[in-house]
Amino acid sequence: MLSAFFVPLIIISTGIVAHPLLLFALYITSGFGMAGVGMGVMHDAIHGSYSKNRTVNKYLGYTMNLIGANSSVWRIQHNVLHHTYTNIDEGDDDINAPFFLRFSPHAKRYWIHRFQYLYIWLFYGLSTISWITMKDFVRASRYKKMGFFSKDGEFRRELLKIGGWKLLYYSYALVLPLIMVPLPAWIIIMAFLSMHFVTGICISIVFQTAHVIPDTTFSQPDEEGVIAKDWTVHQLASTSNYAPKSRFLSWLIGGLNFQVEHHLFPNICHVHYRKLSRIVSKTAEEYNVPYLVKKTFLAALSGHVKMLRQLGRA
Structure with a gap:
């Protein structure tokens, strides 16, 4: 995945690419590689599950920074808020969205949400463009107010690191191609944006199809801020697997088709999820607790679209 991301960028930066279609093809290939790095490398590393060696995890976690985002901010957003408060409105930062998107039945509904199942794909594609520009700075500021970076x-120091890593990313992913590629700047910028659009679509649909579907629950805390369910049962009820028999898809997306096992055991490397799933599903059946799974990715994606339509209507 690292090769799929870096090799096309290296080819682009040599200056030998002179045709727009080839430029777009290389950038888009790099976009798929970027998504693969995000799902299959940095995701495990930041969870501390890529290796038993903390140093290996630390440095592989920086691959998040190499693709334009920030590992420190993402660790709070994902490891702390998403994994602790899965599908809880205002707690899970993966479903806290701008007003024109609604991922929870407990979030405020506007008339525009009736059409979100149609326009959401544009915003999924733009999600990593937001990430490489302002999102990390905005979230770092909000997390500071929540007690992080205290x-x-x-x-x-964190703001300086965020800015420094982004300057490095832009220098080799965009500035160098602008200098080396013998094509108009607007074509190069559009190709660069196409790379991120592909990455945004890939990452968004992989994560959202595991949580924002009709079968999952969206629990709310009581007046004292307490969730009634046991944490383990809550994870089972708010998370779904898909395409458990597809070894290729599992390799391609870093085992994230086994989201149930990932949420229960985030400190275990994704290469073990398939075997773990047999144990988890039997245990869930034994104790009569939910174990959600869709047979195919298309079924999960269809469920996600159905949920988006439901959230737009009620």
Whole structure:
């Protein structure tokens, strides 16, 4: 996946690419590689499950920074907020969205949400463009107010790191091609944006089809902020697997078709999820608790579209 991401960019930066279609093809290939790095490399590494060696996990976690985002901010968003408060409105940052998107039945509904199942794909495609521009800075500021980055000077240092990594990313992913490629700048910029559009679509549909579907629950805390369900049962009820028999898809998306096992055991590498799923499903059946699974990815995607339509109507 790292090769799929970097090799096309290296070819582009040599200056030998002179045809727009080839430029777009290379950038789009890099986009698929970027998605693969996000799902299959940095995801495990930041969870501490890529390797038993913490140093290996630390440095492979920086692959998140190499694709334009930030590992420190994502660790809070994903490891802390998403995994602790899965599908809980205002708690799970993966479903906290701008006003024109609605991922929870407990979020405020506007008239425009009736059409979100049609226009959401555009915003999924734009999601990583938001990530490489302002999203990390905005979330870092919000997380500071929530009590993260609380040590003396930590927040300022983190902002400098975010800015530094983004400058590095832009330098080899966009600035160098602008200098080397003998094509108009607007074509190069459009090809660069196409790379991110592909990545955004891939990552969004892989994660959202595991949580925002009709079968999953969206629990709400009581007046004291307590969720009634046991944490393990909550994870089972708010998460779904899909395409469990597809070894190719599982390899391609870093085992994230086994989201149930990932949420129960985030510190275990995804290569073990298939075998774990047999144990988890039998245990869930034994204790009569939910174990959600769709037979195919298309079934999961169809369920996601159905849920988006439901959320737009009620």
